[in-house]
Amino acid sequence: MGNKNLKEAKEAKNDEFYTELSEIQAEMNNYTDKFKNKVVYCNCDDPFESNFVKYFLMNFNRLGLKELIATGYKTSPFRGTELNIMDAAYSIRITNTKKYLVGTQSDLDIKGVMYFLTTEKDKITSKLIGNYALDENKNKIQIAVKETYTNNGKEKKRTVKQDLYYEAGDFRSDMSIALLKQSDIVVTNPPFSLFREYFNQLMSYKKQFIILGNISVVTNIEFFPFIKNNMVWAGCVSGSKKYRVPENYAAENPNKVYVENGKKYAKFGNTMWFTNIDHAKRHQFLPLNLGYKYHGHEKMYPKYDNYDAIEVEEISKIPYDYTGVMGVPNSFIHKYCPEQFDIIGIPTAASNEGSLNLNKDYKTYIGYKQDGTRTGRTGSTFGACPVFERNDHKNIYYTNGKRTVQAGKCMRIFIKFKKAYISQHPELFGNTEE
């Protein structure tokens, strides 16, 4: 397998983690007034196993849903624990249910369910259909894939062209797109390996959404402009989340994996909710009464070498009196209130919107001087992340004698207090001008 293929396989394997009902309930509780008469679509969800589907079936009448649609790409590794179904992708479409779902799906009032068209004894046999991807001229789109072959007993690799085919239930398939067009709000935990494509699709069809994703996308150069322009923001519940994982799941950190009642779970601290539906928490000001102040404590907030901003190592240490630009960890996204702060950018070499053009000597990297120490242009897996060298080496790791950076720990977003907020709070900012 080529490196790319290996990476893809690893990423696809990491897609198989399943959201707990309690995590979904905690987040959805903040939007209960937003679902009335809406068509909700869970488009990466085995309808028989997904807790997203379960949540909306349990709350169908309470939320006043018009319809619930769910399509599964393939049946989950936990398949068969709920209903006796065949090994294929399925869709359900519920327009009316008099019963709340309690326990298993077999309790459901099946009259309001479409797409359960054909059954064979107790098996449901109406499958979704997949299709070839076509370009605007209706020609098949081809992709290059690596394949392994044997030549004179030796294993070799070559690149071959293949028609791009979307399996049944793939969110990119014609059928799933047709369902997407009919829906109002998309709610799911999509495959992380396809997050960018998934998100772009939601944006291009102008859908409302509440989805889970990895916090690292916040500082992705393609995703970031949507954050900066307030087209997507964090959901309400932050913090680490519990997911069910397949039996053969091996975490990098085994302490995060545990078994409960014979089921395997993992805790991930790097996933978060993303939405474009407004909620109250988003408009709560970050409390600044913790006493952190820039003036008189300048040493605590070193300036970067190559960008006019101060480094703030923790969100709770944002100084309440600084009117210039501040570099803060990407977890700021959970505290961002658009009436209090402007998001300025992220340091990248790219010219996307929101990319900060840094001093050319440093190009992609940003750093600061602290007691004579300056950042190096250390490589990082993210390529475009800010690199910090601290006296305590907190963010710097050594592997095989080479310095590497744990990028996720030092990603920075550049922010500023909003002008209106500053002028409304003379008691904080006084007349200090940066």
Ligand SMILES: C[S@@+](CC[C@H](N)C(=O)[O-])C[C@H]1O[C@@H](n2cnc3c(N)ncnc32)[C@H](O)[C@@H]1O
């Ligand atoms: C992170 S899991 C979450 C599953 C479910 N939404 C949940 O939260 O429990 C992502 C799911 O998307 C499925 N998937 C992968 N590629 C897909 C695609 N192209 N279209 C639809 N689903 C896909 C994976 O098999 C996996 O079951």
